[in-house]
Amino acid sequence: MYQLNAFNPQQFLQQHWQKQPLLIRGGFPGFVDLLDEHDLAGLAQEPDIDARIVSRNGNNWQVAQGPFDDFAPHCHGQWSLLVQGVDLYLDEATELLNAFNFIPRWRIDDLMVSYSVPGAGVGPHLDQYDVFIIQGKGRRHWQVGNKGQYAEHRPHPMLGQVEPFEPIIDAILEPGDILYIPPGFPHCGEAIEPSLNYSVGFRAPNQQDLLSSLADFALQQEGLTQRYQDPDLKSRPLSGEVLGSEVERIQELLQASLQGPAFTQWLGSFLSRGPQEESIEDAEVALDEVFEYLQNGNALQRRLDFKGIWLESDSPQVQLHLGELNI
Amino acid sequence: MYQLNAFNPQQFLQQHWQKQPLLIRGGFPGFVDLLDEHDLAGLAQEPDIDARIVSRNGNNWQVAQGPFDDFAPHCHGQWSLLVQGVDLYLDEATELLNAFNFIPRWRIDDLMVSYSVPGAGVGPHLDQYDVFIIQGKGRRHWQVGNKGQYAEHRPHPMLGQVEPFEPIIDAILEPGDILYIPPGFPHCGEAIEPSLNYSVGFRAPNQQDLLSSLADFALQQEGLTQRYQDPDLKSRPLSGEVLGSEVERIQELLQASLQGPAFTQWLGSFLSRGPQEESIEDAEVALDEVFEYLQNGNALQRRLDFKGIWLESDSPQVQLHLGELNI
Numbered sequence: 125m126y127q128l129n130a131f132n133p134q135q136f137l138q139q140h141w142q143k144q145p146l147l148i149r150g151g152f153p154g155f156v157d158l159l160d161e162h163d164l165a166g167l168a169q170e171p172d173i174d175a176r177i178v179s180r181n182g183n184n185w186q187v188a189q190g191p192f193d194d195f196a197p198h199c200h201g202q203w204s205l206l207v208q209g210v211d212l213y214l215d216e217a218t219e220l221l222n223a224f225n226f227i228p229r230w231r232i233d234d235l236m237v238s239y240s241v242p243g244a245g246v247g248p249h250l251d252q253y254d255v256f257i258i259q260g261k262g263r264r265h266w267q268v269g270n271k272g273q274y275a276e277h278r279p280h281p282m283l284g285q286v287e288p289f290e291p292i293i294d295a296i297l298e299p300g301d302i303l304y305i306p307p308g309f310p311h312c313g314e315a316i317e318p319s320l321n322y323s324v325g326f327r328a329p330n331q332q333d334l335l336s337s338l339a340d341f342a343l344q345q346e347g348l349t350q351r352y353q354d355p356d357l358k359s360r361p362l363s364g365e366v367l368g369s370e371v372e373r374i375q376e377l378l379q380a381s382l383q384g385p386a387f388t389q390w391l392g393s394f395l396s397r398g399p400q401e402e403s404i405e406d407a408e409v410a411l412d413e414v415f416e417y418l419q420n421g422n423a424l425q426r427r428l429d430f431k432g433i434w435l436e437s438d439s440p441q442v443q444l445h446l447g448e449l450n451i
Numbered sequence: 452m453y454q455l456n457a458f459n460p461q462q463f464l465q466q467h468w469q470k471q472p473l474l475i476r477g478g479f480p481g482f483v484d485l486l487d488e489h490d491l492a493g494l495a496q497e498p499d500i501d502a503r504i505v506s507r508n509g510n511n512w513q514v515a516q517g518p519f520d521d522f523a524p525h526c527h528g529q530w531s532l533l534v535q536g537v538d539l540y541l542d543e544a545t546e547l548l549n550a551f552n553f554i555p556r557w558r559i560d561d562l563m564v565s566y567s568v569p570g571a572g573v574g575p576h577l578d579q580y581d582v583f584i585i586q587g588k589g590r591r592h593w594q595v596g597n598k599g600q601y602a603e604h605r606p607h608p609m610l611g612q613v614e615p616f617e618p619i620i621d622a623i624l625e626p627g628d629i630l631y632i633p634p635g636f637p638h639c640g641e642a643i644e645p646s647l648n649y650s651v652g653f654r655a656p657n658q659q660d661l662l663s664s665l666a667d668f669a670l671q672q673e674g675l676t677q678r679y680q681d682p683d684l685k686s687r688p689l690s691g692e693v694l695g696s697e698v699e700r701i702q703e704l705l706q707a708s709l710q711g712p713a714f715t716q717w718l719g720s721f722l723s724r725g726p727q728e729e730s731i732e733d734a735e736v737a738l739d740e741v742f743e744y745l746q747n748g749n750a751l752q753r754r755l756d757f758k759g760i761w762l763e764s765d766s767p768q769v770q771l772h773l774g775e776l777n778i
């Protein structure tokens with residue numbers, strides 16, 4: 125069990141969440157690593173894994189995209205191995221993520237784990253998402269700058285960095301220390317000793333993400349097929365004109381797709397799904413078999429690639445969303 | 452010039468448009484065909500054309516999808532050649548479509564032309580869109596049934612038909628006669644003599660069409676990148692719960708994408724674009740060259756694959772939409 129120490133969630137939410145970075149010294153006292161660098165290298169060989177090796181020789185930055193068969197060609201100079209979505213492979217990751225349950229589960233994206241040799245890091249950069257970076261074994265020098273406009277550049281096509289920044293947090297993280305960084309605050313970590321870092325990453329969809337997922341969903345089912353109608357059509361002097369009332373009718377059709385059962389079903393499946401976009405296989409058991417199983421006092425285990433979430437509701441029946449599966 | 456005769460647009464819109472089928476006898480007196488069957492076969496060889504040959508031998512229906520190099524293998528028994536989007540290839544089609552200017556241009560989809568040998572037709576079927584079917588040369592027997600629930604079947608994977616229906620219109624069309632059919636009314640045409648038929652087809656997007664086009668547009672540009680934010684995040688007893696206020700915030704993000712300049716730009720480009728989905732090549736002239744050209748009294752010619760439309764506006768400046776091009 126991972127439990128936060130010396131930490132007040134309410135105060136954190138009020139003063140820091142999405143607002144200000146925070147260093148939590150000894151956040152996990154006696155922190156026990158979830159894995160070691162050999163396990164991490166093993167995960168980086170998994171066929172569907174999102175893994176990268178970022179290496180630096182002086183000013184020469186290289187990025188290799190996994191999965192990896194052979195690490196040797198990429199591990200030159202100062203290098204880090206970064207593996208996304210470790211929570212999909214490691215049961216214990218759920219326990220670490222549970223320590224952050226004061227933030228709703230749907231906001232959590234994934235657990236990223238990095239291993240860095242001394243001197244290594246991905247360089248100064250900005251992210252669009254909140255992150256808690258937990259120091260595992262080793263010590264690492266972290267700096268965080270203030271939110272602002274920073275010129276961006278790409279020392280490698282797959283690596284975005286910003287210019288050096290004035291740190292507002294400048295600390296050497298020890299095992300169990302936690303650094304919280306809101307979106308848009310530049311940060312940079314450089315390992316002093318061989319280091320494991322755990323990034324609890326958050327998810328905040330933008331309009332593009334929402335629209336394209338909703339559109340994909342709409343195309344797959346029959347709930348969003350209301351068609352434009354104008355039995356009250358009015359002529360106009362020039363046929364090229366689109367009347368304001370027609371624009372409004374199109375807006376209404378789109379607005380109608382943002383509510384109702386089809387919208388709720390999409391939203392539940394969207395928010396419960398992890399970063400991976402594959403869909404769950406068809407359930408092999410009937411729903412009443414599941415109920416019987418539960419009524420006999422048995423417990424279900426969550427598939428690691430779906431969050432179990434439900435939408436707040438006044439009705440005594442709630443629908444549990446697990447990707448495409450809605451119970 | 453094609454001009455409707457014995458036809459009252461206001462009365463048509465009130466009593467028929469999207470409501471009731473109508474036979475307009477002598478709608479185009481002395482109708483002159485836009486092309487003949489040899490021209491149509493020529494179009495059916497064009498690389499990007501959407502053309503089909505539907506043929507029938509007793510109860511055996513076949514459908515071949517063009518473009519066609521060789522017609523002979525498909526023209527057995529009673530056969531029709533149907534070519535969509537003829538307005539993209541034939542300047543004169545614009546003049547025929549202009550006769551329907553009492554309906555706004557953005558509602559028009561395309562001009563389909565069919566050639567049928569005696570006895571031929573695509574069988575009884577329903578469409579989701581309004582259509583005016585103009586009889587060109589030859590005579591054809593048309594029947595239209597009432598709107599209702601009709602069992603659908605597919606005598607060929609590419610051919611949807613309905614069961615036989617009780618006709619409410621039953622007529623032999625002569626050159627220049629026009630049949631208007633609203634969505635959902637079953638209809639069936641059977642040529643008596645070798646026949647050309649011109650279908651002015653309409654377009655009525657449904658929620659799926661709108662959402663997927665808007666999402667494609669959103670992904671291509673920077674106007675719809677507002678991201679979910681919750682600096683006021685509230686904890687909850689069970690982290691799996693998604694609060695109603697969070698659902699509302701997501702709805703608001705989506706709703707915000709249904710108004711404003713980015714939405715207007717999308718809508719203009721969506722409504723001005725024809726059924727083909729390719730985008731216009733980059734304009735090769737600068738905008739001020741265009742203005743100078745126009746100020747010198749020259750006229751622009753519309754590219755056949757885009758409608759020129761504009762949205763009603765109180766401002767003295769209107770934006771003309773031509774697919775991706777907005778002037």
Ligand SMILES: O=C(O)CCC(=O)C(=O)O
Pocket residue numbers: 204236237238240245246251255257311313321323
């Ligand atoms: O572990 C690292 O080196 C990078 C961590 C980081 O920058 C992040 O998670 O945002």
Ligand SMILES: O=C(O)CCC(=O)C(=O)O
Pocket residue numbers: 531563564565567572573578582584638640648650
């Ligand atoms: O021309 C034909 O045979 C088919 C016409 C038709 O059914 C239509 O345009 O909806």
Ligand SMILES: [Co+2]
Pocket residue numbers: 249250251311
């Ligand atoms: Co970062």
Ligand SMILES: [Co+2]
Pocket residue numbers: 576577578638
């Ligand atoms: Co039809």
